Amino acid sequence: MEALFTETFIAAFIFGAVTAGIPLLLAGLGEQVSEKAGVLNIGLEGMMLVGAYVGFVVAYLADSFFLGFLAGGLAGLATALIMVLLCVYWSMNQIVVGIAITLGAEGLTALHHHFQFARSYPRLPKAETLAIPGLSELPYVGEALFHRNGLVYLAIALAFGLLWVFRRSQFGLNLQAAGDKPAALDAAGVSVKGTRSAAVLITGFLAGTGGAYMSTVGAGLFLPFMTGGAGFIAIVLAMLARGHPLWVLFGAFLFGASLALTTALQVAGINIPTDVIQMLPFAMVILVLIVFARHSYLPPALGLPYHRGER
């Protein structure tokens, strides 16, 4: 048991928690934007997978993590276009379309992976890191928190950026109105469909970058179905954060920690079947839902298409 409390172990654990938390953070922030605007995006998992695949391919071919990250985001955005068209404009059931997007993305990425990489399984080199002077020297947390790839800092900054958007910008207000009382937004002369489309596209982009982070900086390779439910956890994070980006940040690292526990315990030589540990994040969601059942918040118009003049 002593192995659990050495500096190496704790540092590795925090490192893993951040690595696993960043995709959840990005996708969760994205989902929060959609949910605020009244669109429940069940296709998040699919958008992450598409981002993971495209991000990996581009990072591999262009030899650039940043380009891969960007391409992953754009691929997620392109996937989100389907949702915009079918759900926002054509008022199709958001859940059905979301499941379709996830299934299709799972199938397509696995198929392409099979035909392109199944024999070679290429790997990316380790991502370059950026040490923050001073802080990266700290014991325990220094290496794990302040000596990371630049994208890590970018993702964390994004949470604060979104906080500003939600609280201080006109667009943030529009998003809120599109979810709470779309008719009021319409009456104010702002397009509900336009606002929701923008929200869904932002979600797609962020989910795509989350997936791309997972495959490029995180794992350094693409595996079929590699998101393994992270998209769904991100949806829960957004739901429990009640529209507050910093709660997504907190939640993402909490869940990242429970994901990282798997590897950390193996490093420490404690032999528990991985399945037990894989249950942790999901069990935690259920527990949180039970404990905070009355506190989760979703906008009144969530999941409902908007038709002008309808009551």
Added chain:
Amino acid sequence: MTGRQLQSLLGGLARVLLPVALALIAGAVLLLLLGKDPLAYYGYVIKRGLLSPTGLQASITRTIPLLTIAAGLIVAFRAGLWNLGVDGQFLLAAVCVAALAPALVTVMPVLPAILICFVVAFAVGALWSLIPALLKARHGINEIISTLMMSFLGVSLANVLIKIPFNDPTTTVPQTATLPVEDRLLRLGDTTIPCGILIALAAVLLVHVMMERTSLGMKLQIVGANPRAARHAGLNLQRLTVVAFALSAGLAGLAGALDVLGVHGTIRADWNPAYGILVIPLVFLARFNGYAVIAFVFFFAVLMIGGESAARRLGVPNFFVLVLVALLMIFFAVTEYLDQRRRSRLGV
């Protein structure tokens, strides 16, 4: 049949068959892009999934769990509840039955053992839906999320059960004890099809009749159509929510029992066919109608069985079937939209 009835029947048929055709065409384009011959692929799928006697029997056998799951989904969806946790409910029940059945047949005759297994499977499935059901009924927590989380949890828990308490020590890979072939569900005549198919068909038809013809079905439909109206009508929303979930998840559990007792006899670690998430689109496509569900599930089973052969023979992995289902749903959405627009233009 009057001309008008015939017209609406044909219209309905077209609305269903058009997305299927479009999905197959889009799938063909994808196959071409991947450098595969779509005609050869589809031809092979039909030959091996439908036309060859062994393939046809395999396809019908595959419909057993799918149909039973679909029956459960009809209940939930008609009651307006999104039970997306079918995979966990199915697998947990299947694993419990896989561990229970070989033990039971050593102490009692096969028939009561099988009946006990059915009851246990139904109960395990229903139990696994209890938390989402209560969260929804008491606090209005979105059941999509909670059922999905319980599903992931259930799949992992099933693996833990297989690897530790239910592990058969005589095998090298972790798996449950194997039910002897002679103790499994009887086969129909000379075929390889287990008699579970009769139970699966009965489940779909009974659910259909229940939803259309009984007061419980009527109440559930009202809850699904308009929860506020249901409350005003004095219906006990909380109890109905729990009942609908229990029926839906219980049937998913029963599907697990039918699959284990009729086909596999044992479950290996990490086996998760993820039937549930594939059946959801089909139930949608069938508009929650029991008869249409039977047709769609059979079509899909042919695709799956044929696709599995084609994966080995033509080198197109079965992931392709996932893409087809997604395309099917998207084209279904598109035709639905176009149809609505046409109707509203005609002022119908």
